[in-house]
Amino acid sequence: MGVADRKEREKEEMKVKILEAAKKLFLGKGFEKTSIRNIADAIEYSPGTIYLYFKDKNELLFNLHVEAFNGLTRELSNIDPELSPIDALEVMGEQYIKFAFENPELYELMFVMEAPMESLECKEEVWDDGMKAFDLLRFLVDRCQKDGYLATYEVDDASLMIWSFVHGLVTLKSRKRLDMFCDSEEDSLTRMMRSFNVFLKQIKCGKS
Amino acid sequence: MGVADRKEREKEEMKVKILEAAKKLFLGKGFEKTSIRNIADAIEYSPGTIYLYFKDKNELLFNLHVEAFNGLTRELSNIDPELSPIDALEVMGEQYIKFAFENPELYELMFVMEAPMESLECKEEVWDDGMKAFDLLRFLVDRCQKDGYLATYEVDDASLMIWSFVHGLVTLKSRKRLDMFCDSEEDSLTRMMRSFNVFLKQIKCGKS
DNA sequence: AAAGTAAATGAACACTGTTTAGTAAAAGCA
DNA sequence: TGCTTTTACTAAACAGTGTTCATTTACTTT
CATH class of the missing domain: 1.10.10.60 (Homeodomain-like)
Incomplete structure (x- = not known):
């Protein structure tokens, strides 16, 4: 027909x-x-x-999910494969932060809002997109472990730790909770990156 | 009169x-x-x-700020002074997480919502409360450094790193971004705590 | 007691997400 | 072709939202 x-x-x-x-x-x-x-x-x-x-406004939101995650996944995949795992991890963190600031609304949708999560019982199927992005991190952590970094931990736990930190940093900044301690906009940005570097050094110094 | x-x-x-x-x-x-x-x-x-x-609904919200921070500060102050700094840091983290889950609406107000930040140009005065809570962390980090932990970093940077991590962990959990990878509610909770422990171990192993 | 002031109201305004009865066009069938 | 059924769409309505404002009520001062 x-x-x-x-x-x-x-x-x-x-x-x-x-x-x-x-x-x-x-x-x-x-x-x-x-x-x-x-x-x-x-x-x-x-x-x-x-x-x-x-169905409703939330479903509209939810349908932008796929596209949003594709954007992030694209950014996170685009890392020089010549880099050592630990250097690649640093770049991936920077890319994540960059994405969050260049796409604040999308980031909100992907990782902060409750609405799109309520929209569907998105246990397995729908969060494939989120999973794919997380897998990129997990894969990199796995490579780092083979180089002796974060060696004693489970991949998943170490990956979640890294994700949590970067996510926390990004949201505190974007929700203006760092400006309070800082004199200027640049100040809060450099402070954020200093904290990011502390985190990296902390991983590096723990090499076995 | x-x-x-x-x-x-x-x-x-x-x-x-x-x-x-x-x-x-x-x-x-x-x-x-x-x-x-x-x-x-x-x-x-x-x-x-x-x-x-x-003035408006936001101002109503903003006026709960002080009370909310007092609650958190009270929790974070209530830590056994006999504990070693590094153990106290662990307890403080757990208290923070506990507070976030027992007072989700307050936590949202304090660290996530944009609305109360817009309500007033609360640069210095009003975020004194937030500062007081942050100082508790900073003081503890300072003590940890005297014990050789996180020794090479600036207190502020190390403190922000810790705060960011715990905040990230808490928000990812509360915004249902961990449930996706997990089979059950408990699973996502244990996973969160495992990641928390990885973070702690990472700090501990970096002792100089 | 009359005048003036401050406090509280309730209706109105301009919105919001969502539902539904009714309509017009297209499709299927004789 | 004419007739019926299906589909697509709309306009209006519903129940709510934050906020404003003319009006009324209550109290204080003269």
């Missing part, structure tokens, strides 16, 4: 259309401040139409 | 009354899900009245 096929295509096109408009607005003025009516206006449809393609 | 004095007192009482109701509701069902009308109902006044005492 050619008609059914076309309808299927059109439905998919509409979904993409909505998601593109939603993404543009979300990244432009934030999730909270973007209303369904804003999105409807952007695509020149009535608000109700959006609910024919997506 | 006795009358003016009484009026002043009554105004203050009203403020406290509103804040107490707000606190109860915020902690009970969350900041977002608590409306001004909810608070007004609780104190049996009209919604408009609240705006005679507070």
